[in-house]
Amino acid sequence: PAMLVEMAEALTRSAGLRELHLNATIDAKGAELLATGLEAHAQRHGATLELLDLRFSRIGAAGNAATDALGAALLNLRVTDLDLAFCDLKAWRGALASYLLSDRSLRALELRFNRLRGGGVKALFGALERHPTLTRLGVRKNWLASGAPAAFRALPLIGAPLRELDLRNNLFEARGVRALVTALSGMAFGEAAVAAALGDEGGGG
Numbered sequence: 001p002a003m004l005v006e007m008a009e010a011l012t013r014s015a016g017l018r019e020l021h022l023n024a025t026i027d028a029k030g031a032e033l034l035a036t037g038l039e040a041h042a043q044r045h046g047a048t049l050e051l052l053d054l055r056f057s058r059i060g061a062a063g064n065a066a067t068d069a070l071g072a073a074l075l076n077l078r079v080t081d082l083d084l085a086f087c088d089l090k091a092w093r094g095a096l097a098s099y100l101l102s103d104r105s106l107r108a109l110e111l112r113f114n115r116l117r118g119g120g121v122k123a124l125f126g127a128l129e130r131h132p133t134l135t136r137l138g139v140r141k142n143w144l145a146s147g148a149p150a151a152f153r154a155l156p157l158i159g160a161p162l163r164e165l166d167l168r169n170n171l172f173e174a175r176g177v178r179a180l181v182t183a184l185s186g187m188a189f190g191e192a193a194v195a196a197a198l199g200d201e202g203g204g205g
Helices: 002-013 028-045 064-074 094-102 117-127 145-153 174-185 191-197
Strands: 019-021 051-053 081-083 108-110 136-138 164-166
Touching: 002 028, 028 064, 064 094, 094 117, 117 145, 145 174
Parallel strands: 019 051, 051 081, 081 108, 108 136, 136 164
Antiparallel strands: none
16 A cells, blocks of 8 residues: 555654554555555664554554564664554464564563464464563453463563563463463563462453
8 A cells, every 4th residue: 555655665764763553454465565664764764663553553463574574673673662553363373473482672462352262362472581671461351261271371481570460351261270380380470470370350260
């Protein structure tokens, strides 16, 4: 779309950009243009972007090429706050997984209202194994359900200094609750993180 072409060009020109909010549907071409603009901005002006807000972009529905383009662009940035809520993500794979394995800046990752399910959340936890800075992770309403036990068994893999983990509205069963409690008991979480995980808003254990 013309708007995204203009945005990519503006990103290339904009020095000192700290925040980018793009809350509109992005197709495969749009994801490519966004990634190109972000990479050009980082090369020309340095990694100044701190907040990248792509809520409601539905970039996951645009296919693997779109999420891979985003992941590759993020590798060149130093984003501290990444919001991918309502993005139709159904897996955490490819360049997105590589990004988390390599990143050393991210402090907050918001993934609420996607469809990662048990397998996707398990892969997400694994990708965070060596992350040194993440303090908040939101996976509210990601349809964990029967896949919750396997996902939660991977939770101790997270090496990041998490302080808040939001698992509300996932409606996992008793086995999932037991796996979550076992995982949390072996981790250095603060009280706020446990409260978020077992909050009373709409189920979740």
